[in-house]
Amino acid sequence: MASSDSESEVSTAYAKEGYSEKGEMQDNDAPAEPKSTSKYQTDDAADDEVLDEEELKLYGYGSCRPKHMQLFHNSKGFLFxxxxxxxxxxxxxxxxxxxxSTIEQRFNLTSRxxxxxxxxxxxxxxxxxxxxSYFGEHGHKPxxxxxxxxxxxxGSLTFTFPHYLAGPYNPEEGPIFDTCDVNRTVTDQCVGDDDNLQKxxxxxxxxxxxxxxxxxxxFNLGLTHIDENVTRGTAAVYTGIFWSVAVLGPSVGLVAGGVYLDTxxxxxxxxxxxxxxxxxxxGCWWLGFVGTSFFAAYNAFPLLGYNRRLPGYTKAQKKRRNETRLGCQFQSQSKISQFPKAVLALLxxxxxxxxxxxxxxxxxxIAFVSVFGPKILESLFNLKTINAALLAGLSITPAGIIGPLLGGYLLKRYKMTVSQTLKFCAYSEDQFNLTASCNSLCKCEDEYDPVCGSDGIMYYSACHAGCTVEKNETKGAKEYSECACIPPVDGSLEDYGTAKANRCGTDCAYLIPFLVVAFFSFLFTYLVPVPYITATMRCVDYSxxxxxxxxxxxxxxxxxxxxxxxxxxxLLNRACLLWEYECDGSQNCWLYDNSQMTIYLVLMISACRLVSILAFTGAAxxxxxxxDGAYQEDGNKALYDVEMTGLS
Structure with missing residues (x-):
């Protein structure tokens, strides 16, 4: 009896708030059984609007759909x-x-x-x-x-398994030969690796x-679900926010990774x-993936609570224009037999x-600059690797965050058509010999560890500079003296020069202007994703x-x-002056011809940019x-007439 009274109270509470016992929104002023079962009325009046059945359902899991959870039941909640x-x-x-690189070192993996x-x-x-993307079109996207x-x-959890299976790491630190030593015994550095870890x-x-x-x-189910549940202008802004977050994530991962590697x-x-x-x-390479495993599982919980449709779906669909390119209509039903036809229709x-x-x-x-950007800065301006990576991130990441937001705002602000969107896309955008007479007896190893000589010239290593004495570290940087390959400073009583660890500094005054130009270049590059995604979804059939x-x-x-x-x-390999060879036969370039590198960089970016401009112009x-007047919703065969002025 108590149970019956409790259920009655819940029913009454839901009814007062405008919900049915099944957790569906209801209109107390509307008749119990609407005459029309169609998703849309032919009358454009708001009072005659019939909402989608999925749009009426509440947010939640099975029969658990409490009122307080409905705070997230909207397009903003899904975007978040x-x-x-x-x-x-x-x-x-x-x-x-x-x-x-740390994973390669820990498990003796080759560069390949x-x-x-x-x-x-x-x-x-x-x-x-x-x-x-093909079979998910008509599925339950959230x-x-x-x-x-x-x-x-x-996947992230699996990525950490080798850490637990391999057991503790026992570093066996051997002698490190920095300086010139004629009595050194040279050993084969490619012998002795533990191949057992490569499993x-x-x-x-x-x-x-x-x-x-x-x-x-x-990037496909998520964006299309946003697009079909909000008005066109709002979809552009939401896509910009989404894309900015997509750029921010890797940047935070890089920073967090640097912290983990110090542990x-x-x-x-x-x-x-x-x-x-x-x-x-x-370093602690695995701990970050434990975090991404936890957060990905945590992210799944709110996503699984959404229904096929979000509140506002019907309103968004009534204002949607059919912008499918003339003659390219295609009714996709996500059947395997239709797959070749669906691909052909797009092509x-x-x-x-x-x-x-x-x-x-x-x-x-974006791909090659993301990979080689730090190396380009390091070579052109003689920067330390960590400083080059930091400056590259500071110039590219803000552009990647601001660009999509600005692109989405401009699309909504000026209510661009497909043609205008495409036009917006179009106009946004010799070998060294390391052995010399001064170091011929030093038996130097081939490890690249640059030092800056007192003559202002960078040397491959202290050993290759002929240095025989290592001084105490000063502010974290090693110092060397008695360097036979480095001439003494004018006025010095010493026979040889000195050297300090790391690259020589540079007095180039163009670093800041270079970073400013790079920022604006990438800002225009990141303006493009939101317009091209929007244009892609508009120029093809809705289904x-x-x-x-x-x-x-x-x-x-x-x-x-x-x-x-x-x-x-x-292409960059052609500008390499100094190679280092690995045990597996692969090679790394440590020194580039900067003039050649600059030419190749400009040519590559200019060629890609020209192709991009011509392609987007051709698309427009x-x-x-x-x-005018044709509207087709979600692959259904029924056509509806809508007002063509319904842009938002």
Whole structure:
């Protein structure tokens, strides 16, 4: 009896607040059974509007849909939830890029294996995104994104397994030969590696596969779900916010990774025999991935509570214009038999194809500058590696955050059509011999550890500078004397010069202007994503928006993100003056011809920018708007007449 009274009270409370017992919003003034079962009335009056059935459902899980949880049941709540997931995803990417060299050292992986772990994420992503975007178009998008967050969480957790399985790290610090020593015994540095640790290489690949599968829903299902539940102008602003968070995540991951690397890999170890300055130091590379695993699983919880439709869906759909390019209508039903036809329909849309070409060109620039930007600054302005990375981040990250926000605002402020959006996209954007007579007897190792001589010239290492005496460290920098290859300073009574660890400083006055120009260049580059995403979803059939973004991502990764750094790296190799060879046969360049590097950099960026401008201009010229009045919703065959002035 008590139970019955309790249920009655709950029913009464829901009724007073305007909700049914099933947790659906109800209009107390409306008749119990509306005459029309259609999602839309032909009358444009607001009073005759019939809401979507999914839009009436409350936020929650099964029968648990309490009133206080409805605070998140709106487009802003969904944007916040998916942005948190996107931020976590970006953090994992940033952590990986700063940790990969430490992972190689800890598990004796070669540079090629480290690079393949990195590339596997993009390769698996290309495979998954096509099918997830195609079959997810008519699925429960928030639920699919929530499930993918759980998969991503498992990927980050799997990434930490080698740390637990390999056991404690026992550094065996051997002698470090900095100075010239004619009595040194030269040993083969490529002998003695523990190949047993390389078995964990496969674990990292599996973890990256799970990462790729988990991330395959973020940038297509997430953006299309936002687009279909809010008005056009609001969608542009929300996309800008989402994209800015996507840029912020990796930056935070890089900073957090630097902090973790100052902590020893075995956080509970006692009596650590080495310091972070030792070349045998291994930082806590795994701890950040424990965090991303937890946060991704935590992000899944709010995402799984959303329904297929958000409040405001009906209003947004009534104001939506049909902007599918004339002659490119296609009714996708997400059936496997229709997959080839769906791909062909996109490839026969010249506007879509040209937008994709422009996107690839922009991705090419962002990809190789993200990888080589710090190295370019380091070489051009003779900076320390950590300072070059910091300055590169300070010039690129703010542009990546401000650009999408500004792009989304401009689209909403000026209510740009597809043609105007595409026009906006178009106009936004010799070998060294290290052995000399002065160091021929020094038996120097091939480890690159530059020092700055008292003559202002940088040397490969203290040993190659012929230095025989190492002084005490001053402010963290080692000093050397009796350097046979360095002439004495004028007026000095010494026979030889001195040297200090690290590169020589530079008096170049163009560093700040260079960073300012780089900031504005990337600001215009990051203005493009929101307009091109918006144009992509508008120029294809409504039922193909999600698949169009998926196919675009496939080509974006396959022809832009993956080959971009490879192509530019091959070009930079032609400007290399000094190579260091690894045990696996790979090589690293330590010194570049700056004039050649600058020429290659300008040529590459100019070529990509020209392709981008021509592609977006061509897309604007080939776009043909449909006849006024036609509206097609979510793949259904019914057409509705709507007012064409309903932009917001």
């Amino acid at each position: 939830a998916i942005s948190l997931y996107c931020f976590t995803h970006g953090m994992a990417i940033g952590l990986f890029y700063i940790m990969i 294996q480290g690079a393949s772990i990195s590339r596997s994420y993009d390769l698996f992503g290309m495979l998954f995104v096509m099918f997830v 639920r699919l994104i929530g499930i993918s967050a759980i998969i991503f969480s498992l 964990y290489y496969a674990v990292f690949i599996v973890a990256q596969m799970l990462h790729a599968l988990g991330a395959s829903t973020i 020893f890999v075995d956080v509970f170890a006692d009596n650590i025999p080495i310091t972070p300055e030792s070349p045998f130091w291994v 026969k849309n010249p506007t879509y194809v040209l937008i994709t070409v422009g996107v690839i060109a922009e991705a090419f620039i 193909q928006r999600n698949f169009a973004l998926g196919v675009q991502t496939f080509f974006n990764k396959g022809l832009g993100v993956v080959p971009g750094p490879i192509a530019f790296g091959a 010229l080939t776009y043909k708007p449909p006849k």
